[in-house]
Amino acid sequence: MAYCRQEGKDRIIFVTKEDHEMPSSAELVADDPNDPYEEHGLILPNGDINWNCPCLGGMASGPCGEQFKSAFSCFHHSREEIKGSDCVGQFRAMQECMQKYPDLYPQDEEEEEVEEEPVEPSAEAAPSEAPAVKEKGGSS
Secondary structure (H helix, E strand, O other): OOEEEEEOOEEEEEOOHHHHHOOOOOOOOOOOOOOOOOOOOOEOOOOOEOOOOHHHOOOOOOOOHHHHHHHHHHHHHOOOOOOOHHHHHHHHHHHHHHHOOOOOOOOOHHHHHHHHOOHHHHHHHHHHHHHHHHHHHHHO
């Protein structure tokens, strides 16, 4: 026989092997076809942003959620020729907020790698150019 107990907000249910062998009597609730947040992706049919979309990775909540929403909304509704160019202030505010919480919003390691990459090819290019100069000097 199953046993339940409540621990704070959690409900813990212990079941026996026999409980698992019986077919489930749980009734599934049908999805609401009119739920505006259900399976519409980032942009809802009416053009609004679906802040509950998993594609946002939770950025709309948390300590910088309001700054993110402001910047993202500005970008989404931007009519500038260079989309989002009128949203620099909102993105700057979001970035400043994120820098206050480095544990929640770590800097991308790829940015550091990208900055290092141009240095490496130029170092490799210099030795390959040097023999070409020597060959010209040797043949004249």
